[in-house]
Amino acid sequence: MVIKHYADVKPNAYADVPEGVEMREMITERDGAPRFAMRVFDVKPGAGTPLHTHEWEHEVYILKGTGKVRTENGDTPFAPGDSVYIAPNEKHCFIADPTAPVQFICVIPAKNQCRL
């Protein structure tokens, strides 16, 4: 068993984390987790992750703040308590509303754990 608090995890171990975004790796292969990795993202008001696509899926849960998830089908608003599933190879980004910061959990397959 490995327990750690958000406040004790240093953000942004990787260079490709965009401006206005923090990523904390909460559970990864370094904790012994073999199959998937859990990260917490903090997005400043009005900031967002890049509109991009990759071969791995995202499983997201919104903890704080409101914003929109953008895909090729348009924008969909999100709020705390929403789960968002992004399929492999689906173009996507998460954008915080200008009014308040957004925090969400994002789980990905382990071998891609250092990726957005």
Place this chain on the structure above:
Amino acid sequence: MVIKHYADVKPNAYADVPEGVEMREMITERDGAPRFAMRVFDVKPGAGTPLHTHEWEHEVYILKGTGKVRTENGDTPFAPGDSVYIAPNEKHCFIADPTAPVQFICVIPAKNQCRL
């Protein structure tokens, strides 16, 4: 992309969910998720999941409330913002303090998605 809110997901689709515990499957194979499943657990004050072991891991994030995670190494307190990694075959349970309900996310490999 599949988005759904906690409040729109019916709890306890399975018979083995214990008294005082609700499980909501937020993202599963039914949403197209191929590799892991995200669930939200609500545990009433003083209630808990059974002390048990299984071959799949848990990746947990505490959303609300305080309690303790019990393993063969004893009890460890948890609070909102804690992540908890339970390794495959590690005996464990999550117990809510008597004072307030606990809510946490628990991610498991997809083929075991209907399990605690």
